[in-house]
Amino acid sequence: MTAHPTALPGDQNRALWLSTAAFTACFAVWTIFSIIGVQIKSDLDLNETQFGLLVGTPILMGSLIRLLLGVWTEQYGGRVVYTAVMLSAAVATWLLTFAYDYPTFLLAALGVGIAGGSFAVGVAYVAKWYPEQKQGTALGVFGAGNVGAAVTKFVAPFVMVAYGWQAVANIWAIALAIVGILFWVFAKDEPQLEARRKAGVKPEPMLSLIAPLKNLQVWRFSLYYFFVFGAFVALALWLPRYLIGVYGLDIATAGMIGAFYSVPASIFRIYGGHLSDKYGARRVMYWTFGVSVACTFLLSYPPTEYVVSSMRGPITFRLETGLFAFTVLIFVLGFFMSLGKAAVYKHIPVYYPNHVGPVGGVVGLVGGLGGFVLPIAFGLLNDLTGLWQSCFMLLFAIVTVALVWMHVSIRIMERGVLEPELKKLPELPEMQEIHEPRHAGVLGPHLIEDWRPEDEEFWKTKGRAIARRNLIISIPSLLLSFAVWMVWSVVVAKLPAVGFTYTTDQLFWLAALPGLSGATLRIFYSFMVPIFGGRLWTTLATWSLLIPAVGIGLAVQNPNTPYWVLLLLALTCGFGGGNFASSMANISFFFPKSEKGNALALNAGLGNLGVSVVQFLVPIAITAGVFGWLGGDPVIVKEGGREVPLWLQNAGYIWVPFIVASAFAAWFGMNDLATARASFAEQSVIFQRKQNWIMCWLYTGTFGSFIGFSAGFPLLAKTQFPNIDVLPYVFLGPLIGSLSRVLSGWLADKYGGGRVTFWVFIAMSIGVLGVLYSLNAGSFVGFFAMFLFLFFATGVGNASTFQMIPAIMRKEMDRLMPEATVAERLRQAEKESAAIIGFTSAIAAYGAFFIPKGYGTSIALTGGPQAALVVFLIYYVTCIALTWAVYTRPGGLLYDVEQGGGIKSKTAAARAAP
Numbered sequence: 033m034t035a036h037p038t039a040l041p042g043d044q045n046r047a048l049w050l051s052t053a054a055f056t057a058c059f060a061v062w063t064i065f066s067i068i069g070v071q072i073k074s075d076l077d078l079n080e081t082q083f084g085l086l087v088g089t090p091i092l093m094g095s096l097i098r099l100l101l102g103v104w105t106e107q108y109g110g111r112v113v114y115t116a117v118m119l120s121a122a123v124a125t126w127l128l129t130f131a132y133d134y135p136t137f138l139l140a141a142l143g144v145g146i147a148g149g150s151f152a153v154g155v156a157y158v159a160k161w162y163p164e165q166k167q168g169t170a171l172g173v174f175g176a177g178n179v180g181a182a183v184t185k186f187v188a189p190f191v192m193v194a195y196g197w198q199a200v201a202n203i204w205a206i207a208l209a210i211v212g213i214l215f216w217v218f219a220k221d222e223p224q225l226e227a228r229r230k231a232g233v234k235p236e237p238m239l240s241l242i243a244p245l246k247n248l249q250v251w252r253f254s255l256y257y258f259f260v261f262g263a264f265v266a267l268a269l270w271l272p273r274y275l276i277g278v279y280g281l282d283i284a285t286a287g288m289i290g291a292f293y294s295v296p297a298s299i300f301r302i303y304g305g306h307l308s309d310k311y312g313a314r315r316v317m318y319w320t321f322g323v324s325v326a327c328t329f330l331l332s333y334p335p336t337e338y339v340v341s342s343m344r345g346p347i348t349f350r351l352e353t354g355l356f357a358f359t360v361l362i363f364v365l366g367f368f369m370s371l372g373k374a375a376v377y378k379h380i381p382v383y384y385p386n387h388v389g390p391v392g393g394v395v396g397l398v399g400g401l402g403g404f405v406l407p408i409a410f411g412l413l414n415d416l417t418g419l420w421q422s423c424f425m426l427l428f429a430i431v432t433v434a435l436v437w438m439h440v441s442i443r444i445m446e447r448g449v450l451e452p453e454l455k456k457l458p459e460l461p462e463m464q465e466i467h468e469p470r471h472a473g474v475l476g477p478h479l480i481e482d483w484r485p486e487d488e489e490f491w492k493t494k495g496r497a498i499a500r501r502n503l504i505i506s507i508p509s510l511l512l513s514f515a516v517w518m519v520w521s522v523v524v525a526k527l528p529a530v531g532f533t534y535t536t537d538q539l540f541w542l543a544a545l546p547g548l549s550g551a552t553l554r555i556f557y558s559f560m561v562p563i564f565g566g567r568l569w570t571t572l573a574t575w576s577l578l579i580p581a582v583g584i585g586l587a588v589q590n591p592n593t594p595y596w597v598l599l600l601l602a603l604t605c606g607f608g609g610g611n612f613a614s615s616m617a618n619i620s621f622f623f624p625k626s627e628k629g630n631a632l633a634l635n636a637g638l639g640n641l642g643v644s645v646v647q648f649l650v651p652i653a654i655t656a657g658v659f660g661w662l663g664g665d666p667v668i669v670k671e672g673g674r675e676v677p678l679w680l681q682n683a684g685y686i687w688v689p690f691i692v693a694s695a696f697a698a699w700f701g702m703n704d705l706a707t708a709r710a711s712f713a714e715q716s717v718i719f720q721r722k723q724n725w726i727m728c729w730l731y732t733g734t735f736g737s738f739i740g741f742s743a744g745f746p747l748l749a750k751t752q753f754p755n756i757d758v759l760p761y762v763f764l765g766p767l768i769g770s771l772s773r774v775l776s777g778w779l780a781d782k783y784g785g786g787r788v789t790f791w792v793f794i795a796m797s798i799g800v801l802g803v804l805y806s807l808n809a810g811s812f813v814g815f816f817a818m819f820l821f822l823f824f825a826t827g828v829g830n831a832s833t834f835q836m837i838p839a840i841m842r843k844e845m846d847r848l849m850p851e852a853t854v855a856e857r858l859r860q861a862e863k864e865s866a867a868i869i870g871f872t873s874a875i876a877a878y879g880a881f882f883i884p885k886g887y888g889t890s891i892a893l894t895g896g897p898q899a900a901l902v903v904f905l906i907y908y909v910t911c912i913a914l915t916w917a918v919y920t921r922p923g924g925l926l927y928d929v930e931q932g933g934g935i936k937s938k939t940a941a942a943r944a945a946p
Contacts, residue, residue, distance in 0.1 A: 043220060044161045048170055050219050051154045054114060055177030057211040058150035061125055061204050062094055063181040065141065066269040066290070067188040068197035070276070070283055076134055081411045086134075087269045088404040089141035094148015095400025102152035109225040110157025111216065114150065118212030121147035125205035129198040147208065148400060151175075155377065160222040169306045172374040176300075181268040182290075189287040253376065254398035256438070259431050260320060260372035262402015267293065269407050270423060271362070278420045279355050289359055293366045300367050304374030307700045313375040314442070319699075320372030321435035327365040328428035331358070334421045367696070483705050485624040498703060499622035502566070503631055505701045507638045509574045509694045510615045514642025515649075516577045516687060517550050517608030518766075521743045521884075522650045523584065523683050525750050530667045530680050531591030536751060538595065540888025543747055545602035547739065547881035550609015554874030557610040561870075565704035566618035573611040574695040580604040581691060584684030609739075609877050612639065613870040620866045621705055632869075633831055637774030640830075643742045644767035651760055653682040718867045723840050723925075726918055727833065727868060728875040733793060733911040734829030736879025737904070741826070742766045744884035745819060748897060753812045761816070765823040772827030779828065784930025785835035786919035792829035793911040796822060800905045804898055836919070836926065837872070838865040843925060 065072075065087045073083045105113045124143025131137040154174050162170040188200050271293060275286035307316050335352035353361070380395065406426070413422035484490045485499065524539045534542075560569045583601045587593045616632060623631040655678065667678050718724045745765055749758040780788045799822040806814030841864050845857040852860070886900035893899070919926045 043223075044170075047161045047219065047222075048158055048173055050215055051110070051114070051158050052174050052177050054118060054211055054215050055150055055154050055174060056180040056183065057208050058118060058121065058147040059177055059180030060183045061121055061144060061180075061208050062090055062148040063184050063265070063268055064125070064144065064188065064200065064204055065090060066181070066272055067184055067283070067287060068192060068200050069269075070272060071192060071197045072137060076137075078134070079411075079415070081408065081415055082134065083273070083411060085408055085411075086137060086141060088266075088407040089138055090145035091148060091265055091269070091400055091407070092404035093142045093145025094151075095145075095397045095404060097146065097149040098152035098397045098400060101149045102156055105153045105156040109221045110153055110160075111219045111221050114153045114157065114219070115212050115216040117146060117150050117153060118208055118215065121150075122205045122209035122212060125201055125208065128201045128205075151400075152397075155380070157222065159380075160224055166309065169309050171377050172304050172306060172308070175370075175373055175377065178264070178370075178373075181265075185268075185272070185287040185290040189283050193283070250395070254395045256317070256372070256434055257376045257395050257399035258402040259324070259427070259434055260369050260376060261399035262406060263427050263430070264366070264369045264373070265400070265403030266406035266410065267362075267366075267423075267427075269403070270410050274420060274423070279358075289362075293362045300370040303700070304371035307371065308375045308378035311700065313378050316371050316375040316700075317438060318435075320368045320375065321431055321438065323368045324365060324372075324431045325428065325435060327361050327368075328424050328431060331361055331365075331424035332421050332428050334419050364692070371700075483621075485622065491624060499627075499631070502622055502702050503619055503635060505694075505697050506570065506615055506619055506635055508690070509570055509698055510611060510635060510639030511642040511645065512574065512577060512687060512691055512694055513608035513611035513615070514639055515608070515646040516580055516642075516691075517546050517605050518643045518646050518739075518742055519580070519584065519650065519683055519687075520546050520602050520605055521746050522646060523588065523680065525746050526654065526678070526680055526683075527588070530588065530678060532588075532593075533591075534595070537888045537892050539747060540744075540884050540891075542598060542602050543743055544881045544884040544888070545599060546605035546609060547743055547877065547879065547884065549603040549606025551606075551874060551877035551879075551881060553606050553610030554613040554877050555871065557612075557614040557870070557874070560614050561618045561621075566614075566621070567698065567702040567704045569614050570611075570618065570702060571695055571699040573607065573614060574691060574698055576607040577691045578688065580607065581684045581687045585681040585688075586684075588680045588683070608642075610874075612636070612877070613873045615639065616873060617866045617870040620862075620869060632834060633774055636830065636834070637770050637827075640738070640770035640773060640827075641767065643739070644763045644765075644770055646763075648763035648767075649686065650683045653686045654678055654680050718864055718871060721841075721844070721864065721868070723844060724868050724871065726914065727837055727840070728872045730789060730836075730911055730915060731830075731833045731872040732876040732879055733796070733908060734789070734826050734833050734876070735873065736876040737796065737883070738766075738769045738823065738826035738830060738879075739877060740879035740881075740883025741819065741822060742769070744887050747884070748887050749815070751891065752807065752815070752897070756812055765819055768820055769823035769827040769830075772824045773830045774827075776828040776831050780832040780835035784920075784926060785832040785839065786915060786924070786926040787930050788832035789829055789836065790912065790915045790920050792825050792832060793908050793915065795825040796829070797905055797908045797912070799825060800901055800908065804901050804905075807896070807898060807901075833872075834869060837868050838862070839929060840919075840925060841865045841868065843929070 069083065069087050072078075072086065076082075078086065101113060101117065121144060124140065124146060128137075128140040128144060131140045154177070155171060158170055158174045184204075188204075191200050191203065268290065271290040272283065272286040275281045275289055276283065281289070304316060331353065333353060376395065406423075409426060410423040413426060414420065416422075419425075483495070485495050487495075520543050524542045527534060527539065527542075557569075557573070580601055583604065587597055587601055616636060619631055619635045655676070667680065742765065746758065746762045749756075749762060776788075799818050802818035802821065803815060806812075806818055838861065841861040842858070845852075845861045845864075849857050849860060883900075883904070886903065887897045890897045890900035916924075918924060920930065921927065
């Protein structure tokens with residue numbers, strides 16, 4: 033279906049947001065029994081099966097009428113049908129308070145179920161306002177009205193506890209009636225309906241509208257929706273009862289956790305629509321079913337005790353899903369269900385543009401039946417097996433069958449089709465019978481094989497938007513990587529306060545090990561993007577951050593945790609450090625020379641902010657129960673002569689939701705470039721380049737100092753000035769270093785990276801002398817100011833050293849490949865520059881280990897950090913000499929580029945890196 037030519041953007045937005053608000057209100061009413069049903073069950077003394085039938089009756093009614101409402105919407109327009117649905121459901125909900133026994137409650141529940149039919153109306157109404165390329169996103173936004181279930185779970189328990197379930201029914205009825213009236217007043221009829229009325233054309237008869245229902249794919253497709261929507265509704269209704277029965281929660285708390293499931297299963301439907309528009313339903317459906325299989329399997333596992341016979345007697349242990357793990361799993365399940373719901377409905381307006389109402393209605397009908405049948409089945413299984421987890425066992429069986437069926441069908445469809453023809457096939461086999469050439473590509477692209485950023489026309493029309501999207505997604509992933517990498521720099525300073533009895537040297541080891549592992553991993557990460565692809569590797573690298581984040585949260589709650597466990601967790605924090613090398617290499621492939629420098633500066637500089645963010649956010653997060661009872665109990669510590677609670681576990685837990693969101697965004701939002709593929713052998717040529725090793729030495733002096741100072745600064749300040757609470761201020765150093773990297777790239781562009789780097793090392797030498805003087809004088813103000821100056825200088829040097837690498841390699845290619853064409857030399861320079869950028873960042877990251885460890889060793893051997901600082905000073909002097917001798921002196925490699933007018937005439941070349 034294509035939008036009518038008279039459909040203005042303002043009218044489109046009006047139709048979309050009014051429909052979404054209306055659907056939210058309808059869904060809140062439709063699931064009202066998930067909360068008030070608990071009290072009604074108690075009042076009427078219902079068994080589990082009776083309760084399941086009561087909760088499912090509105091779902092049954094809302095499902096059965098969807099086909100009829102969809103047909104009426106096609107005939108008479110969404111405005112009038114939508115309003116009638118809302119007013120009818122509002123009246124039925126008000127009359128609910130007059131029910132007095134189980135049969136009358138069932139009768140009233142049928143009336144409440146009218147609200148559920150609104151979905152078929154809204155789908156047909158919204159789809160008519162948008163073109164095919166935007167219908168997935170639009171219907172995803174509309175479908176996010178599922179969040180009405182969360183509204184009921186959040187608010188209804190408190191209203192019911194305060195005023196009774198009758199008040200919930202009355203308030204929800206009044207609210208729905210008001211929304212219905214507002215919709216009638218402000219909504220407009222679809223442009224197609226207006227045009228049909230003006231032309232005097234009669235509505236299409238019902239038999240003609242329901243003709244597509246004879247096609248088998250409609251019913252096969254409906255089965256997918258039976259799980260992604262039907263199971264969602266069933267769990268939305270069932271979860272409060274499940275949580276009360278399994279974990280003994282009260283109704284308010286159970287409702288909150290139920291909402292924690294319902295919100296992502298609703299809001300992220302918008303994202304699912306966007307992903308279906310951009311990347312295709314097949315990919316989204318595979319992820320939906322695959323992750324759902326894993327989640328339902330874990331949730332199906334009942335509490336089990338094992339007895340193992342050993343040489344020393346029986347060993348007993350117990351496996352069960354705790355409340356925290358259950359909440360995380362149900363959140364993930366809800367998220368992927370939301371993506372699947374959007375993917376299913378992406379196809380309907382594309383393949384049935386003139387029958388969206390009836391086809392969408394029958395798909396919604398089958399899905400809604402899942403919401404009716406499954407709660408009853410859950411109750412029956414509870415009565416028959418006595419296992420609360422039996423409901424997830426049933427869902428595991430359903431989604432496994434759906435996944436296998438879909439995969440087998442796709443393989444049958446693809447069998448015997450030549451590779452070039454595969455792209456012409458529909459995303460899912462259900463649509464093969466009615467797939468036409470015009471549908472090809474509507475449901476999303478795959479790997480980007482044609483990538484020409486240096487082609488100005490390609491870059492303006494297509495390339496820039498894709499590159500910027502990948503950069504925008506890469507930055508938060510890299511920021512989180514730095515945050516997890518540096519989290520120990522804050523945690524170790526608080527370990528003694530919560531009962532861990534470690535020496536100063538042991539604490540410095542914990543602060544230093546993430547730097548050691550992160551630097552080592554960078555060596556490998558720097559070669560991964562051309563081998564595995566930026567999208568896949570960024571996703572895996574981001575997911576890996578959960579290991580240290582969750583591990584730290586668990587370990588620091590018990591002072592008896594063995595030291596070796598903390599050492600192991602400190603090593604796993606290096607997963608975050610390794611991500612920088614792959615992230616920078618990945619982004620460098622997306623941008624042309626003229627914008628590469630700015631892109632890398634933004635990616636690196638804003639990513640580096642993760643260090644400052646962790647040192648700013650963690651001291652705040654550990655002083656509040658951010659996750660409530662889910663996050664565990666605090667430890668009472670003495671600070672400033674008073675007792676205060678400390679949730680040190682939040683230092684790890686606070687990153688978990690952001691890591692999950694960023695990993696999903698990377699997988700569904702980023703791209704792989706065929707032109708970026710290269711084997712390790714092709715990249716390993718950089719080990720033969722002398723310039724690679726020289727830049728490793730210099731970049732260690734800049735970035736190695738930045739990351740090493742960041743890791744060691746909090747603990748160093750704490751040990752040297754124990755009477756001063758430094759933790760609230762230490763974030764300023766990494767913040768200044770990160771911002772100076774972002775904002776100082778123009779210096780290297782204007783004056784040359786070599787010359788700026790030369791003066792940076794002179795400034796850093798002066799800064800170290802200032803720190804030494806302040807330590808000997810016992811001046812905290814001087815110590816802090818000199819370290820801020822050092823952080824600023826390292827940021828400028830980080831940008832200038834990276835700016836040097838592409839310029840150096842372009843000159844080197846002229847010498848190494850004199851017979852190659854200009855284009856061939858440029859391509860080789862770009863490939864080697866990307867590899868050197870990644871590898872030098874790997875070597876430089878060892879500064880995160882050696883600097884904190886240097887402080888600790890110096891303090892252990894001499895009683896102070898001065899010896900380590902003197903070693904750093906000597907290192908900076910060697911960097912000054914090396915930069916001058918190789919690059920900036922007359923006759924140096926960059927002298928002719930950076931002197932006089934050379935810079936201005938080669939601005940584009942100078943911008944190849946930050």
